[in-house]
Amino acid sequence: MSLTYAPKIPWGGDEWFSYNNFTIMGLPFSIMTSIMKSLLGDVSIENFLIYRQQGLIWSTLLYIIFTIIFIKSKSEKVNGFIIFYIVFISVNPYFIQTIEFFRYYTLYFFSTSVITLFLLYNDDKYFEKRYMFFSLTVLCLFIHLFLFIQLITYIFIKEFIKIKRKLYFITAIAIISFTIIPNLAEILSYLHNALLPIYNHDYILDHRGFSLSTIIKPIMIIFTFLFGRYQTPLSSYYIDILFTIYGLIIVYGTYKVARDQSVRHPMILAGIAPYIISIFLIEPISLPQMTQIAPQHVLFLFPWIVFGFYYLFIKSKIGIIASIILWSGTIYASYLSQTMDFIDYDKIVDRVPSDEIPIISDAPAQFEFFIESNDIVWFRDDQKVKQVLNNNGTIGILIGNWKLYSKLEPLQFWHNPLGTELVYNSLNRLLDSLRLKQFSLYDSYSFFPVQFYLFKKNESLFNAIPWFYDMKYKDLILPLYINDDKVIGFEKIYPGQKISMESKFYYFIQSSSKNEKKNVIELSYGDGTVKSINLNIDDDQYRSLFCRSIEGDSIAYTFNKMPLISNSMKYPGSIFRTEFRIYQHINNNDGYSFEIKDPELVMIKAIIANNL
Known part of the structure; x- marks a missing residue:
């Protein structure tokens, strides 16, 4: 059995999607990935860290462009923001975590940061440079859909403000809306499949609607931007106090920008307005299995949050105090993120006695990346599973999809509207087969959601078969x-x-x-x-x-x-x-x-x- 290298954060999850699919959204990322494939060959345990360096490429390019703008710009306001922004992202845990992974979100980070500067420079010249704004909006379709939505929202509001006969415009919008709304689900399904064929699906025509999550999510997204994806609210008193202070600062900073610069400032039109539309309009009308909004989808808000802190820093008496709190809290959050533990596949390897031991898994392709020598069988291949149980005295069970551990009803999990009863029952049938074949638990390693159990045949009457614990016990680590x-x-x-x-x-x-x-x-x-x-x-x-x-x-x-x-x-x-x-x-x-x-x-x- 071999595992050449196991880093602190192993390759997996959505990184496989980015590697396997050439997507139009995130096109520059896809092109660069194709080049890397031709130079490096297939991703492996030896070279996946090099693939992840694409995040470093886009972040380095961001630093270079911001530095060039800083040198050539004569605007003290924008130059001050550039320094503040570069220093902030250098210690911000969410930015650091984003560039560490093989996903096109670093490209999105790069693009939205540059667009933020573009808007700060050119907001007052919008009608003179319409063609630039329109061209940039079209290009954003090749970066990320929500970056496109951000600029469409900005342009729509700008044009609406300019229109003299607003009543006619509103009437036309109302008529179009009344025509679309009765058929909205069918239209969404068609557009989603036409524009994003890689996600083609026969969607259930049922809108998500509003829920408590609709209220919590915008707060959670801002929390994640400030403290990283590995921290959660109400888990640390110090983090909760910091977030409360940050929230008050963000609200006051937004108010001060709106009061001093007017509600037409790009922070409002290109930051807050599209954010509200994304959370309170786009997600509620989404259909089952459509991607739900997460922090990485609305990254366009991130630079404007930083701008709010910067504006207070230069315009308010409490700016210095607010900045000290911001920097100290950000550094502390980065420290917490760096000291976190992650799954260690070496510990799974150490528990398997030899290369001859078969492993039954829900995701053979994913785990073969780390466990190269052992035969890994899909847990729903009944014929092969039966052969493994009949012909071996020692086997491993390796499951990584947390949705198998509980029976989720249809539409309970929006990403999987059919529910998990089928796969949940398959796992339980496997455990029943282990019991009938007189297997008993011998060793384990579990770091949720990955759970590995090693079984040996035991002729005694007592056969210990473990419970695959679910999300409510996700902080439990075995042994x-x-x-x-x-x-x-x-x-x-x-x-x-x-x-x-x-x-x-x-x-x-x-x-x-x-x-x-x-x-x-x-x-x-x-x-x-x-x-x-x-x-x-x-x-x-x-x-x-x-x-x-x-x-x-x-x-x-x-x-x-x-x-x-x-x-x-x-x-x-x-x-x-x-x-x-x-x-x-x-x-x-x-x-x-x-x-x-x-x-x-x-x-x-x-x-x-x-x-x-």
């Missing part, structure tokens, strides 16, 4: 060390199951209720004694499932579960940080059985490596 025990997984014990238990075990109990639970678990001993036990009270109001324990048991392990926030899925989970607890139960008697009597409870019991 987990508690006291002198190595936890390699968890299994679910349902009401009515009567199982033999060890004298000591680790667990937690899921309950949808925090109410008093008495006599809900029954212990049966070899001498015929039966004992009923109660549960403790968990009053953490931020849980979607309460974490209960047997009355009197102690906490053996805790860690913080970070908030569960998704822009595109209706999923039960806290938006606040909560404490995850694993309890320890010790019983002085050996050889007793355990049964849950309450149908509302599920026990999650740890699988200990040295018990197998």
Whole structure:
């Protein structure tokens, strides 16, 4: 088995899409990728970092162009912004994270930064240079759709302001709108497939509409721009305080620009206006499986946020204080991002005894990139899976798609409107087959969403088959060390199951209720004694499932579960940080059985490596 190099942030996800598809949107990126392919050959574990250097190329070009403009420009206002902007993006975690990945968003970053300067220079010359604005708008179609939307919005407002007979114009727009709205879903489906054939799909004609996400998303996007994609609100008091201060500064900065420069300033027309349209108009009318707006799609707002901070810096008495808070918070957020852990494929490799061990996976092509020698079989290829289970005493299961871990209903996850019942059931059938073939868990490595489990055939009556934990437990990393025990997984014990238990075990109990639970678990001993036990009270109001324990048991392990926030899925989970607890139960008697009597409870019991 071989894995030549595993960096801190491994290749994967959308990077495969950028590598495999020559897209018109992001055309310069696609052209450069084709050149890199001809020079470097296929992407591999040895050269993927070179492919990622395209982000460095576009960011370096941005620095060069801004430096040239700074040298040649005579505008102190614009030159001051150039210095402020260059210094800010040099330490901003979101910008750094964007250029580290093989995606066309660095090209988008480069383009929107240059366009921002263009608008600051030429806003008052719009009607003299209409042709330049129109030409730039057309070119933006080859960079990113939302960059095109930004300039279309800017031009539309500029032209509307200039029109003398506004009532006629509004009437015409109203008539066109009343004609389009009844057939909007069909029109959107046709246009999306015609303009973006790579995403061709027979769309369900159902608009997303408005929800709580519509209100939260614009705030989340700004948070991500300031603190990077790896931080979440309500997970750090210091970050939350900083974001509150930043929010007040952004609001005040926007107000001051509008008051001093008028609401016709490009920050309003090319920043805030298209942002509002994107969030409150374009996304609500989108159809299932259409891409939902994320921070990288509305990057055009990023330079204007920085401009708001800069404007306060030069025009307000609190500008210096605001800038000090901005720089210190940005550097701190960058530090947090650099110290984060990511999946380490070396640890998966270390757990596979030899190249002869087959691995069953949901994404063979993705994982073959890191695990080159072992045979990787698709988990839904029933014939091959059956052969692997029949002919091998040791196998690995490697799953990377978090949507397989829970049964999502149609339209619950907007990107996958058909739901996940089919693949969810396929994974569970695989686990049932492992149990029937007398496989038992031997070792594990899990860094959500990737979960790897190594199984060996075990002739004993006890076959430990792990629970593939879902998003609510995404901060759980395996193996987990508690006291002198190595936890390699968890299994679910349902009401009515009567199982033999060890004298000591680790667990937690899921309950949808925090109410008093008495006599809900029954212990049966070899001498015929039966004992009923109660549960403790968990009053953490931020849980979607309460974490209960047997009355009197102690906490053996805790860690913080970070908030569960998704822009595109209706999923039960806290938006606040909560404490995850694993309890320890010790019983002085050996050889007793355990049964849950309450149908509302599920026990999650740890699988200990040295018990197998």
